[in-house]
Amino acid sequence: MASLVIAEHDNASLKDATHKTVTAAAAVSSPVHILVAGENCAAVAEAAAKIAGVEKVLLAEGAPYARQLAEPMESLLLSLSDKYDAILAPATTTGKNILPRVAAKLDTPQVSEILKVISPDTFERPIYAGNAIETLQAPAGKKIITVRTTAFKAASEGGSAAVEKIAAASDPGLSTFAGEVLSKSERPELTSAKIIVSGGRGLGSGENFKLLDSIADKLHAAVGASRAAVDAGYVPNDYQVGQTGKVVAPDLYIAVGISGAIQHLAGMKDSRVIVAINKDEEAPIFSVADYGLVADLFKALPEIDEELGKRGYK
Amino acid sequence: MKVLVPVKRVIDFNVKVRVKADQSGVDLANVKMSMNPFDEIAVEEAVRLKEKGKATEVVVVSIGPAQASETIRTALAMGADRGILVKNDTAVEPLAVAKILKAIVEAEQPQLVITGKQAIDDDANQVGQMLAALLGWPQGTFAHSLELGDATAKITREIDGGLQTVEVKLPAVMTTDLRLNEPRYASLPNIMKAKKKPIEEKTPADFGVDVTPRFKILKVTEPAKRAAGAKVSSVPELLDKLKADGVI
Ligand SMILES: Cc1cc2nc3c(=O)[nH]c(=O)nc-3n(C[C@H](O)[C@H](O)[C@H](O)COP(=O)(O)OP(=O)(O)OC[C@H]3O[C@@H](n4cnc5c(N)ncnc54)[C@H](O)[C@@H]3O)c2cc1C
Numbered sequence: 001m002a003s004l005v006i007a008e009h010d011n012a013s014l015k016d017a018t019h020k021t022v023t024a025a026a027a028v029s030s031p032v033h034i035l036v037a038g039e040n041c042a043a044v045a046e047a048a049a050k051i052a053g054v055e056k057v058l059l060a061e062g063a064p065y066a067r068q069l070a071e072p073m074e075s076l077l078l079s080l081s082d083k084y085d086a087i088l089a090p091a092t093t094t095g096k097n098i099l100p101r102v103a104a105k106l107d108t109p110q111v112s113e114i115l116k117v118i119s120p121d122t123f124e125r126p127i128y129a130g131n132a133i134e135t136l137q138a139p140a141g142k143k144i145i146t147v148r149t150t151a152f153k154a155a156s157e158g159g160s161a162a163v164e165k166i167a168a169a170s171d172p173g174l175s176t177f178a179g180e181v182l183s184k185s186e187r188p189e190l191t192s193a194k195i196i197v198s199g200g201r202g203l204g205s206g207e208n209f210k211l212l213d214s215i216a217d218k219l220h221a222a223v224g225a226s227r228a229a230v231d232a233g234y235v236p237n238d239y240q241v242g243q244t245g246k247v248v249a250p251d252l253y254i255a256v257g258i259s260g261a262i263q264h265l266a267g268m269k270d271s272r273v274i275v276a277i278n279k280d281e282e283a284p285i286f287s288v289a290d291y292g293l294v295a296d297l298f299k300a301l302p303e304i305d306e307e308l309g310k311r312g313y314k
Numbered sequence: 315m316k317v318l319v320p321v322k323r324v325i326d327f328n329v330k331v332r333v334k335a336d337q338s339g340v341d342l343a344n345v346k347m348s349m350n351p352f353d354e355i356a357v358e359e360a361v362r363l364k365e366k367g368k369a370t371e372v373v374v375v376s377i378g379p380a381q382a383s384e385t386i387r388t389a390l391a392m393g394a395d396r397g398i399l400v401k402n403d404t405a406v407e408p409l410a411v412a413k414i415l416k417a418i419v420e421a422e423q424p425q426l427v428i429t430g431k432q433a434i435d436d437d438a439n440q441v442g443q444m445l446a447a448l449l450g451w452p453q454g455t456f457a458h459s460l461e462l463g464d465a466t467a468k469i470t471r472e473i474d475g476g477l478q479t480v481e482v483k484l485p486a487v488m489t490t491d492l493r494l495n496e497p498r499y500a501s502l503p504n505i506m507k508a509k510k511k512p513i514e515e516k517t518p519a520d521f522g523v524d525v526t527p528r529f530k531i532l533k534v535t536e537p538a539k540r541a542a543g544a545k546v547s548s549v550p551e552l553l554d555k556l557k558a559d560g561v562i
């Protein structure tokens with residue numbers, strides 16, 4: 001049969017998480033189809049059709065899908081599920097919200113946040129905040145899977161799949177969208193940024209995050225944070241990196257004033273190069289850092305900023 | 315209205331687990347176990363609803379070994395009214411947990427079920443959503459705040475892009491995120507009082523749920539270790555290294 005990937009998008013643009021999920025899907029069951037459910041999102045479907053290796057894009061448009069609420073998405077996916085032996089979504093807040101509902105209704109256990117497809121029914125996934133990796137075999141039948149996108153390469157562009165419009169499924173009418181406050185930023189998104197500068201409780205205030213902003217701007221980096229910094233209200237919740245926040249794996253992760261609790265490490269320890277800046281040389285973050293700078297961040301950050309400026313980073 | 319809160323006994327969040335040499339799992343002998351932190355947040359929210367006069371009764375459920383009754387006692391000491399222990403000595407997968415909870419919901423008829431968004435051991439992030447689907451109820455996952463009305467609830471959710479508010483019809487399932495509240499510590503008098511609160515014991519079979527695992531765990535291994543790096547002594551040295559690595 002085939003696998004179905006739920007596209008991650010905001011009705012205007014297709015997110016890179018989709019491309020990565022396609023890579024995982026192709027290893028589970030081919031051909032790969034993509035479901036784009038949204039409102040006025042034909043452009044997203046066009047973009048999805050260009051992903052190499054995708055055979056077909058299903059486009060379902062309608063008001064209930066505008067924010068991909070879990071209940072109408074469940075109905076839609078159940079109406080399509082017969083034709084697929086695997087349904088996959090990126091392990092984003094959208095994918096995590098929807099997919100367990102589909103699994104439960106199909107009486108199929110879900111495999112969460114896979115890191116690797118070993119064979120079409122055998123997967124690796126992290127447990128205990130990534131301190132252990134479980135290899136598990138799913139039972140025969142449909143596979144319902146969320147994908148940790150940092151563990152998969154993005155499928156490339158260059159495809160030319162057909163886009164097929166499909167009818168909306170009935171909306172159970174249990175939930176309605178009632179507003180949102182989205183973080184606005186000119187910077188790259190945390191989960192796809194090549195460089196992340198992340199701040200912890202050591203920053204001491206939201207105001208002091210400006211010290212990171214200036215460096216992030218020069219390096220075209222995203223800004224992240226520890227849970228402690230989010231809980232203290234220095235930055236919004238969507239900055240949180242960690243076991244229970246976002247999992248990231250950029251080329252460069254700079255942790256500033258972050259102690260390195262296991263829950264934080266779970267979200268960033270697969271970064272290619274890790275830099276830690278902390279005044280406590282015993283801080284656990286140094287045990288995962290390629291380069292550690294034992295320093296007061298209030299001295300080190302302005303110095304980095306100035307030195308980057310001198311070296312031509314703007 | 316009645317509020318139901320499932321609470322799971324998990325390894326304490328401060329413990330760094332060790333993988334067993336025979337790759338059969340992680341070593342849980344003699345490690346500290348606690349209530350899943352997200353479930354503490356769920357209990358706190360339910361108890362606050364009761365204190366505000368919005369909830370009439372808070373019932374907690376745990377599925378696990380005999381010691382899970384300690385987790386239930388913790389919730390009772392925080393202010394929940396009574397507990398249900400569904401005793402089972404082997405691990406129960408999320409779908410089976412959801413099926414047991416569904417049977418309990420049908421018997422207890424709560425208007426709101428509050429679960430944690432994920433258990434910090436298995437990190438599955440499934441049970442609340444699965445329960446909602448099995449019941450045909452709406453859900454508000456990763457809750458940041460709750461405004462409970464009589465027939466609906468407004469739940470603001472922590473999503474990847476920021477915050478999103480959904481309005482759901484009751485009955486509903488909500489799953490907690492970290493910023494929903496700060497759970498209280500139980501006071502000594504409340505810990506004493508909790509000892510007298512009732513805990514009913516059940517088994518999965520009482521609900522007709524088969525908890526035989528559907529997944530086969532082939533092995534549990536340690537993740538690749540990062541080699542510890544070196545300290546640098548100055549900012550220019552740091553930037554030189556990063557440049558040489560080609561990351562800036
Ligand atoms: C259920 C649960 C889930 C969690 N999920 C997450 C998660 O997803 N992500 C996450 O990050 N955490 C998570 N945590 C929290 C985690 O356990 C830690 O509490 C948190 O990561 C600590 O944040 P921090 O390192 O910023 O603060 P701290 O541990 O307080 O560390 C601050 C650091 O800043 C340094 N510092 C202070 N001042 C300066 C200065 N002037 N110059 C240089 N250095 C300085 C200090 O030496 C210290 O090392 C979770 C916890 C629980 C219980």
Ligand SMILES: Cc1cc2nc3c(=O)[nH]c(=O)nc-3n(C[C@H](O)[C@H](O)[C@H](O)COP(=O)(O)OP(=O)(O)OC[C@H]3O[C@@H](n4cnc5c(N)ncnc54)[C@H](O)[C@@H]3O)c2cc1C
Nearest residue numbers: 320377405406407408429430432433436437438439440441
């Ligand atoms: C010794 C051991 C062996 C294990 N072996 C296996 C195995 O062979 N196969 C396997 O799939 N898993 C195994 N697990 C993992 C365990 O079965 C999972 O914890 C279970 O699948 C539920 O997933 P979760 O708790 O991460 O669900 P989540 O969906 O992350 O939990 C979310 C919420 O659901 C509620 N909840 C979850 N579980 C319970 C519960 N038991 N009682 C009350 N409320 C609950 C809580 O409110 C929780 O916050 C093992 C765990 C241990 C400790």
